[in-house]
Amino acid sequence: MSKVTVLGAGSWGTALSMVLCDNHLDVCLWTHRSEQKDLMQRTKKNERYLPNITLPDELVIEDHLEEAIDGADAVVIVVPTKAIRSLAKRMNAFLKHHPVIIHASKGIEPETHLRISEVIGSELSSYSADEIVALSGPSHAEEVGFKHPTTITAASQNKNNTLFTQDLFMTQYFRVYTSSDIIGVELGGALKNIIALGAGISDGLGYGDNAKAALITRGLAEITRLAADMGANPLTFNGLSGVGDLIVTCTSVHSRNWKAGHLLGQGYDIDDILAQLGMIVEGIRTTEAVHSLAKKQKVDMPITDGIYSAIFDNRSAKEIVDRLMARDRTNEMDDISSILSDRYSN
Numbered sequence: 001m002s003k004v005t006v007l008g009a010g011s012w013g014t015a016l017s018m019v020l021c022d023n024h025l026d027v028c029l030w031t032h033r034s035e036q037k038d039l040m041q042r043t044k045k046n047e048r049y050l051p052n053i054t055l056p057d058e059l060v061i062e063d064h065l066e067e068a069i070d071g072a073d074a075v076v077i078v079v080p081t082k083a084i085r086s087l088a089k090r091m092n093a094f095l096k097h098h099p100v101i102i103h104a105s106k107g108i109e110p111e112t113h114l115r116i117s118e119v120i121g122s123e124l125s126s127y128s129a130d131e132i133v134a135l136s137g138p139s140h141a142e143e144v145g146f147k148h149p150t151t152i153t154a155a156s157q158n159k160n161n162t163l164f165t166q167d168l169f170m171t172q173y174f175r176v177y178t179s180s181d182i183i184g185v186e187l188g189g190a191l192k193n194i195i196a197l198g199a200g201i202s203d204g205l206g207y208g209d210n211a212k213a214a215l216i217t218r219g220l221a222e223i224t225r226l227a228a229d230m231g232a233n234p235l236t237f238n239g240l241s242g243v244g245d246l247i248v249t250c251t252s253v254h255s256r257n258w259k260a261g262h263l264l265g266q267g268y269d270i271d272d273i274l275a276q277l278g279m280i281v282e283g284i285r286t287t288e289a290v291h292s293l294a295k296k297q298k299v300d301m302p303i304t305d306g307i308y309s310a311i312f313d314n315r316s317a318k319e320i321v322d323r324l325m326a327r328d329r330t331n332e333m334d335d336i337s338s339i340l341s342d343r344y345s346n
């Protein structure tokens, strides 16, 4: 039986551990807080991050990193992206063997503009980013915890590792597709959080479905534009980790990014919002990263610019929407035509 270790006992790490347990794997869930380990062991619940779900008896909870990864055939990293680099650094000191490394976190490092697989690959001395697998798609932990049908994509340059990951996670209620476009899959998962903040802002301002559909559609156009510029296949954005994740995050009551945007739209202060939610809102850090990345790449991202102004320059949500609506007139298909002609002109 394969041993799979999940690093990060938040909502997503816990839900993914349960999927792996359903596949009768030997699953170890690691938390960096010993009090959380004790509580989860005692109550068989992860009350703070995934309430109302009972953890399987066979799930092993661990708080020692070295013991958690010892002998694992696969290690699944699911911590907030701000903790990825330091965790990978710690892992590097303990890794004596070569498990398949999978990550399910969604973001971009603001200081380097690196994707998560690139950050992990840069810290693990015996790995390259090309062999890391990203698992990403429309998948709220709360629904996976209830075993509601969910689809997701496992992406890597290493085909064997994507197929291995598909085997590990595929269950009756959790369907895993594979892809070789890890750039598109990782960027889709990261960038949709910015647009979800925007969808929340729009709802918080009391605007309706027309405004939200506009944000989702024009948001898709601008995140596809940046991703294609970074080397992604634009068609990946028609898939689960593109439009699929955009829809679920912009429209679901479970989304922390949507919730944070909703409160911003209602006029609350960002620090108060984060304290109130008590869970990671990746879109904030990703907005910071993408604001500077888009400037560097000279890619036009008006919605991202607006969200950045609302969060980091204290501009009112209403002013941001007015500014977006008053932009120069344009042809709807201009950007997608130029992406396709750049990609297929040679």
Ligand SMILES: NC(=O)C1=CN([C@@H]2O[C@H](COP(=O)(O)OP(=O)(O)OC[C@H]3O[C@@H](n4cnc5c(N)ncnc54)[C@H](O)[C@@H]3O)[C@@H](O)[C@H]2O)C=CC1
Pocket (backbone or CB within 6 Å): 008, 009, 010, 011, 012, 013, 031, 032, 033, 049, 078, 079, 080, 081, 083, 087, 104, 105, 106, 107, 139, 140, 141, 142, 278, 279, 280, 282
């Ligand atoms: N919650 C969800 O439905 C989904 C989340 N994700 C992604 O998964 C990643 C993790 O998110 P969640 O589990 O939702 O977060 P969460 O906010 O539910 O939990 C975060 C967890 O990370 C732990 N943590 C914080 N700093 C840490 C550190 N330095 N070292 C180790 N552990 C640390 C916390 O103790 C907590 O257990 C994020 O990048 C998120 O975008 C992806 C898909 C679905």
Ligand SMILES: O=C(CO)COP(=O)(O)O
Pocket (backbone or CB within 6 Å): 106, 137, 138, 139, 140, 193, 196, 245, 248, 249, 254, 255, 256, 257, 258, 280, 281, 282
């Ligand atoms: O990525 C997610 C669903 O696919 C989770 O989104 P939130 O982080 O906004 O809750």
